[in-house]
Amino acid sequence: MAEMLYREALNRAIDECMAADENVVMLGEDVGLYGGSYRVSEGLVSKYGEARLIDTPIAELSIVGNAIGMAIGGLRPIAEIMTANFSLLAFDQIINHMSKYRYMSAGKLTLPMVVRFPQGVSKQLAAQHSESYEQMLSAVPGMHVFAAGDPNYAYHALKAAIMMDDPVLFIEHELLYNKKGEVDFDTPVDPFKARIVKEGENITIVSYLKMVDDVMAAVPQIEERLGKSCEVIDLQSLNPMDTETIKNSVEKTGRLVVVEEDHYTGGYGAQVISRVVEKFFYTLDAAPLRIAGKDVPIPYNRKLELASIPTPDSITEAIVAWGKNNGL
Amino acid sequence: MDKLTAEDIFYTMALGRRFEYAAKEHYMTGEISGFLHLDIGQEALSVAAMKAFDHGDVFTTYREHIMAIARGIEPKAVMAELFGKKTGVSEGRGGSMHLFDPSHFFYGGDAIVGGHLPNAVGCAYARKFQKSEHGVLAVFGDGATNGGAFFESLNIASAWKLPILFLCENNRYAIGTEITRVAPFLEQAKKAEPYMPTKEVDGNDAPAVYEAVKEAQDYIQKGHGPIFIEAFTYRWEGHSMSDPGTYRSQEEMEIWKRKDPIERMKKLLKERYIMSDAQIEALEKKADAAVEEAVQFAAQSPEPEVDELFDYVFAEEVRHG
Secondary structure, rough: EEEEEHHHHHHHHHHHHHHHOOOOEEOOOOOOOOOOOOOOOHHHHHOOOOOOOOEOOOOOHHHHHHHHHHHHOOOOOEEEOOOOHHHOOOOOHHHHHHHOOOHHHOOOOOOOOOEEEEEEEEEOOOHHOOOOOOHHHHOOOOOEEEEEHHHHHHHHHHHHHHHHHEEEEEEEEEOOOOOEEOOOOOOOOOOOOOOEEEEEOOOOEEEOOOOHHHHHHHHHHHHHOOOOEEEEOOOOOOEEOOOOHHHHHHHHHOOOEEEEEEEEOOHHHHHHHHHHHHHHHOOOOOOEEEEEEEOOOOOOOOHHHHHHOOOHHHHHHHHHHHHHHOOO | OOOHHHHHHHHHHHHHHHHHHHHHHHHHHHOOOOOOOOOOHHHHHHHHHHHHOOOOOEEEEEEOOHHHHHHOOOOHHHHHHHOOOOOOOOOOOOOOOOOHHHOEEEEEEEOOOOOOHHHHHHHHHHHOOOOOOEEEEEEEEHHHHHHHHHHHHHHHHHOOOOOOOEEEEEEEOOEEEEEEHOOOOOOHHHOOOOOOOOOEEEEEHHHHHHHHHHHHHHHHOOOOOOEEEEEEEOOOOOOOOOOOOHHHHHHHHHHHHOOOOHHHHHHHHOOOOOHHHHHHHHHHHHHHHHHHHHHHHHHOOOOOHHOOOOOOOOOOOOOOO
């Protein structure tokens, strides 16, 4: 048990995997000598050398493509994409190659690899550095998609992802790198399971990545104004989705809210609600509420930027209004 | 090239051509479906390169039936894959364009033009990292040399001095577009010149391809970094079975048919290796029989079951952290 930053938890997970298996290598822009743009690989190059902390050119298609070849060749690569927006250049490799080789080869090729990428709205980075792609990536069969919302999951899930024989897309949020939290090294976490962040009786709020923190910041206000209690779930694994945990919670509360940062149209939260409505409709006492980012490119100006995504205040207002209209 | 190798290459070329004509025939009858890209006319290149490159991993394209067979994958397993059968090399999941067999170090069958090149480079990195004797052979057509993945791959392979042979099969046409209409010159090796040594070879001359690839394999194994070979050849058929080939003139096709790589190899076997017509005919008969057997096998094999739909999406044993 130790308190550490999210980025330190990721660093420790990589460090332990590299120490345990010399086939684990990491590649990406500035991951070696520089230590990673978000300091996730800081200090590792001096321990493991430049052949295992591989500085690549700015060529994302190749970062993921090379990692695929390394995995075919017997290594366990961790590819870092500096920012999710740049991953678009690598989508051919992610979607046409990484996620399909195992299936197309009837299991003859298996790719033990991880693609890590930071995403989300940080602070005034504007439209080309603020994107969220979990909705697109979770729609691709053939790879797991994890979303790390806290240091404990970051540590355990990244370790699990590196050791898994299947390709994993590991989503991190740029504003979480300096988040502090307890990491319990001795109690493994099932990376495919959602986490109940807070128990409650009347409203189930499902979220992931940084929005979990914003939901938690809003919950005291919501509970006070509605006089009801909220159960908060951090999904963690987006593909596969742990519908069991959501179902158990909604059976208890009868009400579902999903909070996500990506754009409303086509956002991942729509998939959460679709599954609940399709499969557990009669557990619901009210229509579900979806709180998502607006359908605009993310603006630079801070006031506009905050208006484009959910914040603790807007989450509170939306849930309170919805609650009052729905018998709470 | 010794006599046994020459015989083996001739046999595999003859087998390959018969295999492709059989595939064409069974496409016409509807037993083979989807996209089918035939390699007829390019057998010297496909076979000799695979036979020469015997110490390493091969990443290739969707026009790969003959290469897969030349690498050692059973013709039966390749034909059954074209038929979409469970006994196919990819158990009916891959089809014509996706043949994979790591036991023969054969990785595709990749159907995104140029998309496999970064994968080949990554594998070359793994081989260098492991201090392996293996190098990597990346095969691609002239159509792949205009995309970003190609240039990224040349750049990184060269910067990292990786053991990889880039083999460009220049058959002049990217689907229906002649290369000189979309690139400033015919010789695509020119694009690689700033990065690595390049060599041109007659792709219809099996011994020449064999020697060039052997030399290149030796070169990359010695740790000199990547090398590029461009082999000029011509495909007799359209890009795929859905391509009538109206963009090429009859005269042009006739000129290339007169350069038939199989007839050329046959002549060589007679003249240099003093083989009799009867000996050559015996090889051709053996090829006929192998293709007949492959078709029978494919036709009689079962299809995959629908309840196997989700097999192979993920590794069966997922270790949880």
